Structure formats: C-alpha cells, structure tokens
Amino acid sequence: MRDGEWGADRVNGAAPDRAASPVTGLGGAVPTGAALAPLRARYASWLGLDTDQVLADLLARERDRSPSWHAALALAARGCAQLCLDPRAEPGGEWYDALHDYCTGHIRKVTRRARAGHSDAVAELPGLTLTDGDTQVRALLPGLVSELDKRVARLQVGGTDAPRDAEAAPRPADRPLLPPLRVWLNPSVTMTLGKAMAQTGHAGMIAAALLAETDPVALRRWTGRGLPTQARLLDPPTFERLRRVLADPATAWSEHGLLAVRDAGFTEIDPGTVTVIALAPVDR
Secondary structure (H helix, E strand, O other): OOOOOEEEEEEEOOOOOOOOOOOOOHHHOOOOOHHHHHHHHHHOOHHHOOHHHOOOOOEOOOOOOOOOHHHHHHHHHHHHHHHHHOHHHOOOOOOHHHHHHHHHOOOEEEEEEOOOHHHHHHOOOOEEEEEEOOEEEEEEOOEOHHHOOHHHHOOEOOOOOOOOOOOOOOOHHHOOOOOOEEEEEOOOOOOOHHHHHHHHHHHHHHHHHHHHHHOHHHHHHHHHOOOOEEEEEOOHHHHHHHHHHOOOHHHHHHHHOEEEEEOOOOOOOOOOOEEEEEEOOOOO
C-alpha cells in the first residue's frame, strides 16, 4: 500500500426468486456462498443477540490523497462480499476453511491505515484489492487475532477517519441495468470512517449470504457485474422507517430485500445500535 491508500483488511474470528439466464461470477465460477452458511444461519436472530455474541473487526489502508468517504464505504462492502464469493472460497478452495470458520465464530473486523512500504508488504497476504479513483481498499483473508501477521499488526489502527466528501452524481451512462447493493448509514450515529467501513463490510457479507440461499440468480447477476455497491448517509426519517421494518429481519428480507447490521458497542457507539441498513441488489 502506498502512502495515502486505504483498504478493508483482515478479520478474526428471503427475496423472491427471479428467472434469468445464469451468469458466471468472479473468476468465471458460479458463486454459491457456501462459506457464508454459518452467517446465514445466524442472521435470523442477529438483531437480538447479546453484545458478547456480536464482535466486529475490520481493517483499512491509505493512498497519496485523502480517500473518498463514499467510495471507501462502498469498497469495504463490496470487498468483504467479493472475498467470500471468490472461487477460492468455495468448498475445497484454499480460502474456504478460513472464511467458514470466521463466519462460525465471533465475527470481528478492524480498519487499519497503511503508509509507504507497509502497503506493499500487506499486499503479499491473501486477499483482494479494490480501487475507485484515488481510494483503494484491500480485503484480507480472515485469521485469528492471536495469529495476526506482523505485517498487519504494525499498521495504524487509529487515525482512520476522513472528511465526508460530496456524493458523486451518477452519469446516465454509468447507471447500471440492474440496481447495485445500496448501503445506508445511520445518520444519528457518529462513526469514524474506519468504524463505518467495518459496518458496511459486514453488510456486504450478509447480503451475499442471504442472496446465496434465497435468490442465487440475483447473486450470479450481481457478481457477474462486479458486485456494484453504493453507500451514503440516509436522512433520519427514512432510516427510522426502515429500522422499524427490520424489527422482523426475516420478513424485511423476504418482502423488501432489506437487511441490517447491529453493532456490539465495544468501540465508539452504544451496544445494540443498528448502524447500517442495506437493500439487496435485485430488480424489484
């Protein structure tokens, strides 16, 4: 990672069916999200878990210029989903055990900032790098905190914030034929960019997990288009309305394609806070 690069890194630890032609996923394989099965099984009761059962941890890195707040959040969500849907994350693949074990245990994410030569060192570790303009994110394969690679351990945990930039207006030519994963942050909660990236990263994983079971056609379409994702701060009335819909997470997903991320409150915010709401990338 060069000085000024950002990245989402190392971790520890039902929509209606729609007919469509199969589309191969990233790397030419059809994703099944098999490694996400434990996360999928837990999501139905996720919003009601005790705080010691939900532990979040994600990393970040930096580049020549300050990263785009909106791009960093979207890349974190996309990167975490893409890591779990990579062909290497399928049963028998070299990433499957690490990701499956991660989804089975306490899910933690940490955001770290890398400068100068540290970025190149971390790039050698298993993972994926995503770039949007001047913003670059790297999602690393999960691992135990007790076994954290020294190249990651020496990265900066603090100072992962950045000013919120103006949301880019999409050009007509950029508008996708099918909607992206839309990730909305809680406007009533103050979070650093690093903390917010951990939350959007988890939203991407949940979306991939649920789509793999309830709408594999939509999942193949989404991966076939490169997992397009948008992130923004939602207005308070709309967020509160959607949060009420998510009081029943199973119905919110099956009828509206909505999911939520609930934080344990170990850093920055109160336990039980719904930090992010996301809308599935399906044509509704």
